[in-house]
Amino acid sequence: MADEKKLVNENVPGNFFVDRTCINCDTCRQLAPDVFADQGEYSYVRTQPVSPLEEVHAMRALLACPVGSIGNRSKIKPNVMDDFPLPITDDVYYCGFNSAASYGGNSFFITHPEGNWLIDSPKYLPHLVRRFTALGGIKYIFLTHRDDVADADKYAAEFGAQRLIHRDELSAQPESEIVIDEREQLDFAPDFKIIVTPGHTRGHMVLLYKNTVLFTGDHLAYDPDDDSLYAHESHCWYSWAEQTKSMRRLLAYDFEWVLAGHGNRGHLPRERMKEKLSELVARMH
Ligand SMILES: [Fe+2]
Incomplete structure (x- = not known):
C-alpha cells in the first residue's frame, strides 16, 4: 500500500502518486509510459491519466508494482485484476505482479498444446494460480538465471x-527438476530452443519460442526511445566479454520479439531485429 506521507516530490498533482519505497525497476514505465517517468533513482507520475485507457494502464502498473x-x-477505480496475465501476442502473455524477490523482473506465460x-x-x-489454472496449468518453468526465480518453487509445487x-544457477532453486548442462544450445522440444548465454551470470539462458519470440532474461532488452537493443553493462555480474560472445552467437537465430526480464520489450521485423542486434554486438566490442 503506497504511503501518502512518503510522496516523491516530482509527482504532478492528481489521483495517482508514487512514494519513496519505489525501487526504480521500470515496471510501471513499461505498462504506462505516458503516466510514469524515471527521475533517476525512482519513478514518478509525470502526467495524470486523462483517457479511460490511460487510467487502465496506470491501474495495471499499480497492481504490477513489486x-x-x-x-x-x-x-472509483477500474478493475484490472483479471487483465493479468496480459496477452502480448498469440499465445504469449506478460504475467504482471512482478516480485521484489526478483528485483521487479518481468515474467511471462505461454499456452501450448503440449503443456504451458x-x-x-x-x-x-x-489470483494468478486461478488464472493459470483456467489457462490449463503450468508444465514447465523456465528460469533464465538465478536473480529472477522469485516464487518458482511455489508454482512448481x-x-x-x-x-x-x-547447473551454474542451480543454487537459486536447488530442487529444480531439470538441470541444463549444455554450453551452447539445446533443442528442448518442438517450438522451444534453449540458448545458453553466459555473461550477466555464468549460467544465464534465453528461450527461443517458435523462432519468433526470444525471452531474454537480463541478457538483452529493447530501448523504445532510441529504437535500439541494449545490454546492462553496469548490471553484468559475471563477464562482459562472455556476454559479448553470447550476444554475437544470437546473430545465428531469427526472432521478432525480445521479451526482457528487466527493461522494455521490443517487436521488430526479423531483418530489422537482426540489424539492431548486429549494431549492439559492434557497440559491445
Ligand atoms: Fe539478473
Whole structure:
C-alpha cells in the first residue's frame, strides 16, 4: 500500500502518486509510459491519466508494482485484476505482479498444446494460480538465471511443474527438476530452443519460442526511445566479454520479439531485429 506521507516530490498533482519505497525497476514505465517517468533513482507520475485507457494502464502498473509504491486516491477505480496475465501476442502473455524477490523482473506465460510454460516467476498469488489454472496449468518453468526465480518453487509445487535451470544457477532453486548442462544450445522440444548465454551470470539462458519470440532474461532488452537493443553493462555480474560472445552467437537465430526480464520489450521485423542486434554486438566490442 503506497504511503501518502512518503510522496516523491516530482509527482504532478492528481489521483495517482508514487512514494519513496519505489525501487526504480521500470515496471510501471513499461505498462504506462505516458503516466510514469524515471527521475533517476525512482519513478514518478509525470502526467495524470486523462483517457479511460490511460487510467487502465496506470491501474495495471499499480497492481504490477513489486513493492506497492503506487497509489490511486480515486474512489472509483477500474478493475484490472483479471487483465493479468496480459496477452502480448498469440499465445504469449506478460504475467504482471512482478516480485521484489526478483528485483521487479518481468515474467511471462505461454499456452501450448503440449503443456504451458512460465518464464521466470511472478509473486505467488491465489489470483494468478486461478488464472493459470483456467489457462490449463503450468508444465514447465523456465528460469533464465538465478536473480529472477522469485516464487518458482511455489508454482512448481502447486502445478507439479518442472523447473528448468542451468547447473551454474542451480543454487537459486536447488530442487529444480531439470538441470541444463549444455554450453551452447539445446533443442528442448518442438517450438522451444534453449540458448545458453553466459555473461550477466555464468549460467544465464534465453528461450527461443517458435523462432519468433526470444525471452531474454537480463541478457538483452529493447530501448523504445532510441529504437535500439541494449545490454546492462553496469548490471553484468559475471563477464562482459562472455556476454559479448553470447550476444554475437544470437546473430545465428531469427526472432521478432525480445521479451526482457528487466527493461522494455521490443517487436521488430526479423531483418530489422537482426540489424539492431548486429549494431549492439559492434557497440559491445
Ligand atoms: Fe539478473
